[in-house]
Amino acid sequence: MFNPDSRQITVIKCVVFLASLLPLARLVGYGFTDRLGANPIEFIxxxxxxxxxxFLCLTLAVTPLRRISHWNWLIKLRRMLGLFAFFxxxxxxxxxxxxDHFxxxxxxxxxxxxxxxxxxxxxALLLLIPLAATSTNGMIRRLGGKRWQWLHRLIYxxxxxxxxxxxxxxxxKNDFAEPTLFGAIMALLLLSRVYWNVVQPRMQKRRSKPAPV
Structure with missing residues (x-):
């Protein structure tokens, strides 16, 4: 099992942070080199x-990946990925x-x-605002763990x-290929939570019941 120490986690977070800025850097670079195409606004x-x-999919993928891989340190990346989704x-x-509207x-x-x-x-953007605004440790303490968790379920x-x-x-445009792919990934990520949070506990509860005499 890969279990990095705090220094390694800091390095991983820095790498993820810089990688998350690459799409923005690409847009800026394309803008300066006149490579945004015939319709720059549409491209951006x-x-x-x-x-x-x-980034929404990556944020939602953290928990399933953590459960499957048992890499609990992945949870330390979730806040950053969620903030980049908002960004x-x-x-x-x-x-x-x-x-479009100046x-x-x-x-x-x-x-x-x-x-x-x-x-x-x-x-969707309005719902993301309270999630981004309460992403700090201070806000978690102010809201309390349970209320904070309930609020952040808005991501679902x-x-x-x-x-x-x-x-x-x-x-x-009659173009459904990409939305279908994104939809399938999103559905899989949300259904995995239903399985782990609802189906699996019920199955374990049934197994733990004593057999009838």
Missing amino acids: TRSTGDWTLY YAVLHFMTFFWF FELDEMFKDVVKRPFILVGFI LVGPLGILHFWWMKAG
């Missing part, structure tokens, strides 16, 4: 949206708010109400909403 929007979903979600939203709130809200897939994505709603946002957006 698609890239930041994709990476939001990648790229904010960049995704700011691309829409800045380049910071005009009225026009933005009209667009949000008019197009359902934007409304779904906007709700954010994930499907992100998939629905992506699916609805791609529906206009």
Whole structure:
């Protein structure tokens, strides 16, 4: 079993942090070298949206991987991955708010109400805000462990909403390959939690019952 010490974990966290910034560095590099394509706004929007979903999936994958591998240290990466999901979600939203609507709130809200897939994505972003705001150790102490855990279960709603946002957006182009793949991964990650938190405890409870005489 791979069981790194605190110094090794610090190195791993630094590597993950720098790797998580590579998508942003790529966008900046492409912008300076004029490689964002014929429609730069669409390229940035698609890239930041994709990476939001990648990081959501990675965040949700930490617990199943920890259970399967017994690498308990993986839990130390979950907060960082979740914050990067929020970071790229904010960049995704700011691309829409800045380049599409030039910071005009009225026009933005009209667009949000008019197009359902934007409304779904906007709700997902709003739900991510309290999760990011309460991600510190200080907030965990203030809220208490149980209340903090209940609040952070919103991620189980954010994930499907992100998939629905992506699916609805791609529906206009009749392109369902990527949303289907993301949806399958998200469903697998959420179903694994149902198995470990609901099905497995019930099975163990049945096994522990004494056999009828």
